Amino acid sequence: MTIALALAALLAVLAVAFVARPFLREPEPVSDRLDELSDLERRRLELSEERDRALAALKELEFDNRTGKVSDEDYRELVGPLRRRAAETLRALEPRAGARHERISTTR
Amino acid sequence: MAALGRAALLLSFGLVLYALVAGTLAAWQRRRRLALSAQNALIAAFGSTVVAALVLWSALARSDFSFTYVAEHTSRALPLGYRLAALWSGQEGSLLLWLLILTGYSALAVWLNRRTRDLVVWVVPVLAGVASFFVFMLCFISSPFRTAAAPGDGAGMVPSLQNPYMLAHPPLLYLGYVGLSIPFAFAMGALLSRRTDERWIVVTRRWTLAAWTFLGVGQLLGSHWAYVEIGWGGYYAWDPVENAALMPWLAATAFLHSVMIQEKRGMLKVWNMVLVALAFCLSIFGTFLTRSGVINSIHSFSQSPLGGWFLGFIVVCVIFSVGLIYLRLPLLRTKTKLESLVSREATFLYNNLLLVALCLTILWGVVYPLLTQAVTGETRSVSKPYYNFFLHSFGLPLLLLMGIGPLVAWRRASLRALGKTFVVPAVAAVVTGSVLIALGYGSSTPGLLAYTFGAFVAASIVLEFVRGTRARRALSGGSWPAALAELVGRNRRRYGGYLVHASILMLAIGIAGSSAYQTVRERGLHPGQSMNVAGYVLTYQRLEQRQESNAVATRAVVDVSRGGSHVTTLHPGKNWYPVEQMPSNEVSIYHDPRNIGDLFTIADQIDAKSHTLFLKVLVKPLVNLIWAAGFLFVFGALVAMWPDAVEQRRLAERYAPGAAAA
Numbered sequence A: 001m002t003i004a005l006a007l008a009a010l011l012a013v014l015a016v017a018f019v020a021r022p023f024l025r026e027p028e029p030v031s032d033r034l035d036e037l038s039d040l041e042r043r044r045l046e047l048s049e050e051r052d053r054a055l056a057a058l059k060e061l062e063f064d065n066r067t068g069k070v071s072d073e074d075y076r077e078l079v080g081p082l083r084r085r086a087a088e089t090l091r092a093l094e095p096r097a098g099a100r101h102e103r104i105s106t107t108r
Numbered sequence B: 001m002a003a004l005g006r007a008a009l010l011l012s013f014g015l016v017l018y019a020l021v022a023g024t025l026a027a028w029q030r031r032r033r034l035a036l037s038a039q040n041a042l043i044a045a046f047g048s049t050v051v052a053a054l055v056l057w058s059a060l061a062r063s064d065f066s067f068t069y070v071a072e073h074t075s076r077a078l079p080l081g082y083r084l085a086a087l088w089s090g091q092e093g094s095l096l097l098w099l100l101i102l103t104g105y106s107a108l109a110v111w112l113n114r115r116t117r118d119l120v121v122w123v124v125p126v127l128a129g130v131a132s133f134f135v136f137m138l139c140f141i142s143s144p145f146r147t148a149a150a151p152g153d154g155a156g157m158v159p160s161l162q163n164p165y166m167l168a169h170p171p172l173l174y175l176g177y178v179g180l181s182i183p184f185a186f187a188m189g190a191l192l193s194r195r196t197d198e199r200w201i202v203v204t205r206r207w208t209l210a211a212w213t214f215l216g217v218g219q220l221l222g223s224h225w226a227y228v229e230i231g232w233g234g235y236y237a238w239d240p241v242e243n244a245a246l247m248p249w250l251a252a253t254a255f256l257h258s259v260m261i262q263e264k265r266g267m268l269k270v271w272n273m274v275l276v277a278l279a280f281c282l283s284i285f286g287t288f289l290t291r292s293g294v295i296n297s298i299h300s301f302s303q304s305p306l307g308g309w310f311l312g313f314i315v316v317c318v319i320f321s322v323g324l325i326y327l328r329l330p331l332l333r334t335k336t337k338l339e340s341l342v343s344r345e346a347t348f349l350y351n352n353l354l355l356v357a358l359c360l361t362i363l364w365g366v367v368y369p370l371l372t373q374a375v376t377g378e379t380r381s382v383s384k385p386y387y388n389f390f391l392h393s394f395g396l397p398l399l400l401l402m403g404i405g406p407l408v409a410w411r412r413a414s415l416r417a418l419g420k421t422f423v424v425p426a427v428a429a430v431v432t433g434s435v436l437i438a439l440g441y442g443s444s445t446p447g448l449l450a451y452t453f454g455a456f457v458a459a460s461i462v463l464e465f466v467r468g469t470r471a472r473r474a475l476s477g478g479s480w481p482a483a484l485a486e487l488v489g490r491n492r493r494r495y496g497g498y499l500v501h502a503s504i505l506m507l508a509i510g511i512a513g514s515s516a517y518q519t520v521r522e523r524g525l526h527p528g529q530s531m532n533v534a535g536y537v538l539t540y541q542r543l544e545q546r547q548e549s550n551a552v553a554t555r556a557v558v559d560v561s562r563g564g565s566h567v568t569t570l571h572p573g574k575n576w577y578p579v580e581q582m583p584s585n586e587v588s589i590y591h592d593p594r595n596i597g598d599l600f601t602i603a604d605q606i607d608a609k610s611h612t613l614f615l616k617v618l619v620k621p622l623v624n625l626i627w628a629a630g631f632l633f634v635f636g637a638l639v640a641m642w643p644d645a646v647e648q649r650r651l652a653e654r655y656a657p658g659a660a661a662a
Helices: A002-025 A039-066 A072-107 B002-029 B032-061 B068-073 B080-088 B091-112 B117-141 B165-179 B181-192 B199-230 B240-265 B269-292 B306-327 B344-376 B384-407 B415-438 B445-476 B480-490 B492-516 B624-641 B645-655
Strands: B519-525 B530-533 B536-547 B552-562 B565-570 B573-577 B582-586 B588-592 B597-607 B612-620
Touching: A002 B002, A002 B032, A039 A072, A039 B240, A039 B445, A039 B645, A072 B415, B002 B032, B002 B091, B002 B117, B032 B068, B032 B080, B032 B091, B032 B117, B068 B091, B080 B091, B080 B165, B091 B117, B091 B165, B091 B181, B091 B269, B117 B181, B117 B199, B117 B306, B165 B181, B165 B199, B165 B240, B165 B269, B181 B199, B181 B269, B181 B306, B199 B240, B199 B624, B199 B645, B240 B269, B240 B344, B269 B306, B269 B344, B344 B384, B384 B415, B384 B445, B384 B492, B415 B445, B445 B480, B445 B492, B480 B492, B492 B597, B492 B624, B519 B530, B530 B612, B536 B597, B536 B612, B552 B588, B552 B597, B552 B612, B565 B588, B573 B597, B582 B597
Parallel strands: none
Antiparallel strands: B519 B612, B530 B536, B536 B552, B552 B565, B552 B573, B573 B582, B588 B597, B597 B612
């Protein structure tokens, strides 16, 4: 019984220390604010998903055409809007690349 | 040591409560260190639950009958493996297993996704909320650490549980049931944090697939266990507790398909949330059915005080999920619409509707007797014809859709393209159906349709691999095997999925063959007498008796011949378990490689005085395809789950911290 209680107490101490660890490691942090996506970041993420979706769809359409699942006529009809969508999202994401380039240039 | 077990559980309770409260506060007030502390509490809860489980396992291994649980579920004669497996043979122990797996999964999921803080910060309180319920039950309602004066020996284990399947079937089912908590928690976390992008889907994709695979394999093992152990000649009885595992599996199957539409087309966001919540709530409902004692079944435990608590928890989960989805509806609206009713996404939608319809009709079959009893006090049951009707009505079209889906292109498919891709599978189906009718297999319409649709599906899957490999070879050159490997490697989810489809096809053919075309005969035999069943001649020779470690075994010696030549000798019989004071049926089976089926013998009654044997014989063609399907199912699931380096890189780039903000 005594050993069991000692083990239980040890377990509790270890658990409490582990739970308190973030506070023990950073007693006075510079910022305790949790990161959050801004509206701009959310929009960027949405666009990245849209871009990936459009590119994957193009790849899939290409492959389906090769395997005969999509006829040449259907392919020609479907590929245009998909390419446009992919291009639009890529363009919409472009300023990011530009901004990064600018920032890199100024820090050098 | 019971005190250590109790203390460890109380500590787990404190930790998950802290994770729930501190986690909610941290997410609400955006406090980083408090969020990390809540995560650590959830991880620590796993550690303390491991200690509690080890204490109980140790008591079971040592046959420490001062633990009431050990005394009620084991005996000294029980082999060590079964004593350890007794952790999940009783109510309290299986709740502890639930908690152990849940905290283990939670710790792993939180640790793996610790960098996705804005999402995980809300996942922690959701998981902690679920864990709080289970640990509360274990601490205050149904403790496995109750103690009493130790009896000389324990009550033993129910004979039908003393089977090697006992070691694997329940833990696998639990890994599946509990695994569905992770996608649920991430889905709810995504709604709470207003992150309705695809992040939660990407994170939980493998979790869902793994839980679904465990649940599927667990059920299949359970079916095989029933087949070889229970001794009634079947493998699925539409028992409410069997249905309880099937329902979340069906909901998760629907989710695995519909989530692809969200990934490919950005559609069905609300529907996916509903399916995730449905699968989780059904997994809790399944646990309620087995733990509450409301159902009389071989699986369920006796009447217990858990029923009301579980029912309350299910109501809370349903209200929470539905309320949250409703509140976040504006965030879940999508601009994309279904372009055509003849497209891949449309077939996925039909598949979803059929799966959910099948799931809900099974749910009604389970709930109806409970409601009737609660309202009128009458005992009613929903029998096999009800379930078979809906299995045929929804299952056969589902089987056909499994073949149609891969042949149809995304977005929209023209009749010209469809005609081209459908011709081979359609011809295969028509030829198969015609041949079967000519051979006299038209006696069962569902059986005939299952085989005919099966031929369509098989041809469609083979075509997908052949056309894909040919196209890949045309692109990259190389040998056929290399092109096939590249094809699968480049799209593991799709081709892994086709392998899973092939396994479901094998399962369907096995079920159709062994149920629609089985032969059953029964008669009393004296030594030396024979009976003929579907070409086999079974001759009863004599009775034999032997003492086993935990039972007295009586076996009939039955010689089997076909066409005048000896095939095998079978030994159906019964066991008597003296500790448990219970008998069990011990069936004897001959696996016939000619028809991939079984000659299944049951010693229904044995009169030891007159040596009379009442022998029941079942010939079940193709039944072994069901069990073989399990291997392909696991292999296909592993292929689909295997990480894809290219995709990992793409996703890492998409979700890298600051990538979107750069």
